[in-house]
Amino acid sequence: MEILYYDTLESTQLWLIEQIKTHSLSAPICVVAKNQTNGIGSRANTWHTQREALTFSFALPLQQLPNDLPLHSSSLYFGYILKEILTNRGSLAWLKWPNDLYLDTHKIGGILTQKVQNTLICGIGINLKTNGDFAALEEHVHKEDIIEEMVKKNFSIYQWKQIFSKYRLEFHLNYSYSFHKGNEKIPIKEAILQEDGALLYRGEKLYNAR
Template sequence: MEILSFDSLPSTQRYLTEAIRRGEIGGPTAVIAGEQTDGIGSRDNRWEGGRGNFFASFALPEPMLPEDLPPQSASIYFAWPMREILAEQDPEVWLKWPNDLYRGEKKIGGVVTHRLQNFYVAGIGVNLKKNENSFEALETELTPMILLDMYLTRLEKAPEWKRIFRKYRLEFEKSRRFEVHVGAELKSLKNAHIMEDGSLMIDQERIVGAR
């Protein structure tokens, strides 16, 4: 995978998206920045932060991904390898449905995913050392570039969705004490049922985690 490294970017995901639209990206590509000043978070919130934290995005052509991957659960799929790496540093790290990385009760990062042309584009932000965006930090000695290398190594193995889902289904139980936004409404996950494609059934309504 080609890796593009920058000292500073407004948004790694926006940079990659615009490069794809201009026809400059033809294969798997990752973008990492030393700092991010106008990043994209969940529900179009901003994810910013200073140096020492992890700001990266990557684009994978759809044929490189497992055939059984449900598009609406791509964020779970891409977040899980990062969750495993971070949990090796701190066993309190876990993945809250569908795309937030938590340490105990506090958010430390997240994944935002969308499809563009024949690519899946995912942005990942993790507070490794500093807390400049109101969220907690992992406080690890991992550098952003080493973390990116570790992450891409796992991702390139392209595990099947069903293998990741078997693990995530157990971890989902930790999400039950939280609520999620469904449009403008907050819904409790206490009685949610997680489906094989990673979506949820809440009060007979199917909820997908596209972002």
């Protein structure tokens, strides 16, 4: 996969979405920014990325994804693969349902995905330096080539069933947290994790925290 590097972009994900929509770029492709000034966070909030951060987005043709991947759970899928990369480098980061990277009780990053035409775009941000209210990936974690290791994987061989079975074993880490359904705040431990990555709450399947 080709990787394009930029000093500053407002949002690697929004920029890449526009390039794919206008056919200026085609998948597979990755874009990396040293600084991101207007990143996208969970629940459509702005993700205020610190200057020292990993901020990148990549686009994949749908046919390069595993054939059992539920697209509505693609953030969970890519998030867990990224979490495993960090674990192998000595991090204790974990994936909070459905798309946030946490270290202990503090958010250090997130994963967002969006389908555009016949392409899936995944945006990732990880803070590398603690600043004010922002937590960061541990200093001892080897950070070189994280992006390259992530985007150059052959995702078609990482079946959803395989990834989900691992995530399900760690899902209990979510039990002290809640998610939002409209204006309602719901404890995650009151919901049931489903095989497709959704949460079942009072008979309704929920696929994100909005």
